[in-house]
Amino acid sequence: MSGRYFLDTNVVVYGFDSSQPAKRARSRELVAGALGGAGTISFQVVQEFLNVALRKFATPMTTAEAREYLDLVLLPLCRVFPEPDLYREALALRGRWGFSLYHAMIVAAAIQGGCTTLFTEDLQDGQRIGELRIENPFR
Numbered sequence: 001m002s003g004r005y006f007l008d009t010n011v012v013v014y015g016f017d018s019s020q021p022a023k024r025a026r027s028r029e030l031v032a033g034a035l036g037g038a039g040t041i042s043f044q045v046v047q048e049f050l051n052v053a054l055r056k057f058a059t060p061m062t063t064a065e066a067r068e069y070l071d072l073v074l075l076p077l078c079r080v081f082p083e084p085d086l087y088r089e090a091l092a093l094r095g096r097w098g099f100s101l102y103h104a105m106i107v108a109a110a111i112q113g114g115c116t117t118l119f120t121e122d123l124q125d126g127q128r129i130g131e132l133r134i135e136n137p138f139r
Contacts, residue, residue, distance in 0.1 A: 003116030005039045007031065007077070008106055009048040011119045011137060012041070016057060023138050030119060030137060034077050042080035042109035044102070049074060080109040097129065107132065 007030060014020060015027035033039055050070065053061040061069070080086065089108035094101055103123060110118040110132055118134050125136040 004114055005030070005034070005117040005119055006106075006110035006113055006115040007034055007039055007041050007045065008118065008120035008122060009045045009052070010121050012045065012049050013052050014138075016053070018058075026137055031073065031077075035073065039077065040079045040113045040115065041074065041077045042106070042113070043078060043082055044105055044109060046070070046074045046078050080113045086112055093129070099123070107134075 011027055011030060013027075014023040015031055017024050017027075030039065034041070050066055053066055053069070054063070086105070086108050089111065090101065090104040093099055093107050094104040097104070097107075099107060106120065107118065107123070107129055111130065116131055116133065118132055119137040120134060121136050121138060123134045125134065125139060127134040
């Protein structure tokens with residue numbers, strides 16, 4: 001793998017899933033690499049992760065735990081923020097590729113973040129959108 005990568009929310013969430021140890025280990029590897037400069041996320045991933053962590057984890061994070069993860073992991077990785085061009089790109093991707101709006105926002109953020117790989121389980125593994133390759137990191 002070369003170039004910067006983008007982590008979709010589901011990839012980050014698996015880092016906390018003790019019921020799937022292989023996915024948990026892979027998630028943690030990707031997050032650590034991202035923190036080392038290889039990867040990025042967007043504001044959308046921050047929001048979605050916090051929602052899942054506070055409400056849907058087997059043992060939900062406390063507010064203090066969520067704040068600590070936000071400060072130590074999510075904010076340092078977050079390099080794509082909501083701007084008009086992001087929404088325009090997402091709408092264009094939605095129209096061209098038939099993605100849902102939320103998936104189109106993730107793809108647009110990966111492109112805006114200068115990424116060559118988007119790690120996600122939610123889209124077609126191996127699909128290319130320009131220079132961006134979609135990859136399921138758990139296959």
